[in-house]
Amino acid sequence: MSDPHSDVKLIDEEGKRLDGRALDELRPIRIEAGVLERADGSCYLEWGSNKVLVGVYGPREVHPKHMQNPLKGIVQARYNMASFSVSERKRPGPDRRAVEISKIISEALECVVLTDQFPRTTVDVYIEVIEASAGTRCAGLTAASVALADAGIPMKDLVVAIASGKIGDKLALDLGKAEDNFGQADVPFAIVPRTGEVVLLQMDGHLTIKEFETVLDMNARAAAQVYELQKQALVKRYSAYAEPAPGEEQAAHPVPAVVASGDPEHFHEPKIAAPAPIDAVVDEILGEVEKVAPAVPGEEPEVNADEDEAEGGE
Amino acid sequence: MPADIVSFIKRDYIHSMAKQGVRLDGRGMEEIREVTVTKPFVTSAEGSARVRLGKTDVIVGVKIEPGTPFADRPNQGVLIANAELVPIASPDFETGPPRPPAIELARVTDRAIREAQTFDLAPLCIEPGKKVWMVFVDIHPVDYHGNLFDSCEWGALAALTVANVPWSKIDPDRKDERLKLDNLPVSITVAKLSGKLLVDPSLDEEEVADARLTVCTDQNGDVRAMQKGLAGSFTVDEVKYIVELSRALGKQVRSKLAD
Numbered sequence: 231m232s233d234p235h236s237d238v239k240l241i242d243e244e245g246k247r248l249d250g251r252a253l254d255e256l257r258p259i260r261i262e263a264g265v266l267e268r269a270d271g272s273c274y275l276e277w278g279s280n281k282v283l284v285g286v287y288g289p290r291e292v293h294p295k296h297m298q299n300p301l302k303g304i305v306q307a308r309y310n311m312a313s314f315s316v317s318e319r320k321r322p323g324p325d326r327r328a329v330e331i332s333k334i335i336s337e338a339l340e341c342v343v344l345t346d347q348f349p350r351t352t353v354d355v356y357i358e359v360i361e362a363s364a365g366t367r368c369a370g371l372t373a374a375s376v377a378l379a380d381a382g383i384p385m386k387d388l389v390v391a392i393a394s395g396k397i398g399d400k401l402a403l404d405l406g407k408a409e410d411n412f413g414q415a416d417v418p419f420a421i422v423p424r425t426g427e428v429v430l431l432q433m434d435g436h437l438t439i440k441e442f443e444t445v446l447d448m449n450a451r452a453a454a455q456v457y458e459l460q461k462q463a464l465v466k467r468y469s470a471y472a473e474p475a476p477g478e479e480q481a482a483h484p485v486p487a488v489v490a491s492g493d494p495e496h497f498h499e500p501k502i503a504a505p506a507p508i509d510a511v512v513d514e515i516l517g518e519v520e521k522v523a524p525a526v527p528g529e530e531p532e533v534n535a536d537e538d539e540a541e542g543g544e
Numbered sequence: 545m546p547a548d549i550v551s552f553i554k555r556d557y558i559h560s561m562a563k564q565g566v567r568l569d570g571r572g573m574e575e576i577r578e579v580t581v582t583k584p585f586v587t588s589a590e591g592s593a594r595v596r597l598g599k600t601d602v603i604v605g606v607k608i609e610p611g612t613p614f615a616d617r618p619n620q621g622v623l624i625a626n627a628e629l630v631p632i633a634s635p636d637f638e639t640g641p642p643r644p645p646a647i648e649l650a651r652v653t654d655r656a657i658r659e660a661q662t663f664d665l666a667p668l669c670i671e672p673g674k675k676v677w678m679v680f681v682d683i684h685p686v687d688y689h690g691n692l693f694d695s696c697e698w699g700a701l702a703a704l705t706v707a708n709v710p711w712s713k714i715d716p717d718r719k720d721e722r723l724k725l726d727n728l729p730v731s732i733t734v735a736k737l738s739g740k741l742l743v744d745p746s747l748d749e750e751e752v753a754d755a756r757l758t759v760c761t762d763q764n765g766d767v768r769a770m771q772k773g774l775a776g777s778f779t780v781d782e783v784k785y786i787v788e789l790s791r792a793l794g795k796q797v798r799s800k801l802a803d
Contacts, residue, residue: 313682
């Protein structure tokens with residue numbers, strides 16, 4: 231973290247951040263699964279101004295061969311920033327930062343992938359950062375888990391990653407670029423929502439124990455929102471194949487309780503309701519999903535007629 | 545590009561179809577796939593574009609930054625075009641240092657843009673001998689379904705048409721200026737299979753092609769760059785035909801890219 235006494239004012243008098251967000255507000259997120267043809271699974275994710283494209287190949291043969299594990303498969307993520315993804319051109323190819331990020335993302339993913347089901351093979355995860363604006367490792371990991379699911383890789387759950395921290399003496403969710411550069415602390419964090427396992431955690435800066443615990447809680451809570459978007463992206467991708475079981479409820483994706491402590495007193499800002507931009511995205515995706523797979527059979531909206539015909543009717 | 549292992553039956557099938565003037569995807573022999581251009585695509589770049597040629601998908605970013613001129617051209621800006629075969633685009637692309645196919649692709653694209661004098665490098669001089677604008681054209685294919693030579697060159701050109709020189713970064717009194725393009729070079733690639741010529745080879749066709757020729761022409765119909773590839777050969781008449789085809793098709797593509 232940079233000089234905490236920097237002149238950059240990250241929070242205004244009304245408690246809003248530079249980009250107008252509240253302290254507990256995520257940037258707008260858009261997730262699309264299955265965007266590439268060659269890759270076995272893929273995901274395009276926009277998170278604020280971040281643009282990330284992930285392609286998954288595998289399980290396939292490991293090269294070099296000595297890296298094979300006869301007992302389980304391996305997950306090899308490669309985090310790569312496009313030279314034009316940042317304001318000052320980045321030299322192409324991996325640098326020390328990219329190698330480190332690739333390693334921790336691989337490890338985080340290996341925790342959810344059921345690697346014992348495909349021994350001696352590798353699943354390669356290529357994360358291409360097309361545009362970077364703080365939180366790219368989290369955006370990349372979030373997208374990577376969707377791409378893995380899109381590839382049909384056996385997994386125990388998706389992974390959601392978020393980086394929060396401390397700016398202008400306040401704790402803030404999902405740090406933006408200036409906040410990352412001039413803030414006081416940054417905590418990139420990834421969780422497996424269904425089990426509550428933390429699979430990636432880094433921290434730099436200066437936080438009290440209480441602040442750190444609050445940041446963890448903020449991250450975990452917000453992860454539930456992102457988790458919904460991930461699932462909706464996958465539902466949307468495969469809804470064309472879906473035949474809803476008779477009487478199946480559309481809302482079969484409950485938000486799991488992911489907050490470890492759950493103590494609301496930890497929060498400086500009590501309101502954790504989903505912010506407007508996220509709502510809009512969820513509504514948009516949900517709306518489209520509902521069109522394709524209506525909740526109640528017999529109440530199918532008209533838009534569905536064409537698709538049913540294409541599939542030869544009921 | 546690195547070739548997949550192709551079964552004899554598939555190779556023979558594509559070749560025997562070609563002999564009858566038919567293509568696997570139903571296209572005519574002189575027909576290019578659908579071209580979609582999105583520009584600009586990346587706000588962190590001074591210019592950018594995403595070009596889709598059929599299912600082939602290429603993202604190009606242009607970065608323009610102050611740097612040191614070459615010693616033998618102290619009064620000119622610098623143009624560097626680079627294509628990276630990132631492994632996301634194909635199961636056959638691997639990590640590590642670029643191999644001959646990637647280097648050929650990068651150099652052919654660079655040559656097309658450079659030799660066509662697409663833009664004048666002289667106005668990109670900031671301080672003679674000391675500081676000039678460096679124009680980096682970085683090309684990322686993300687989905688490879690054949691014909692990267694054309695899709696990369698088209699992406700580079702499309703990105704340059706929306707590139708801004710960020711003068712305000714070094715001189716607060718000066719506004720950013722759109723990079724002025726003098727020429728619009730467009731390359732067209734033709735593959736030869738069993739003596740037949742197919743424009744814009746798809747992945748399947750590229751994998752079993754005998755020879756390949758890329759011809760880059762400008763808006764005046766003049767030839768600006770060429771590259772012949774693979775182990776097969778062309779007759780002189782075939783080369784002349786390909787140049788003519790490149791001029792005609794280049795015109796169509798140019799209007800899409802520069803639009």
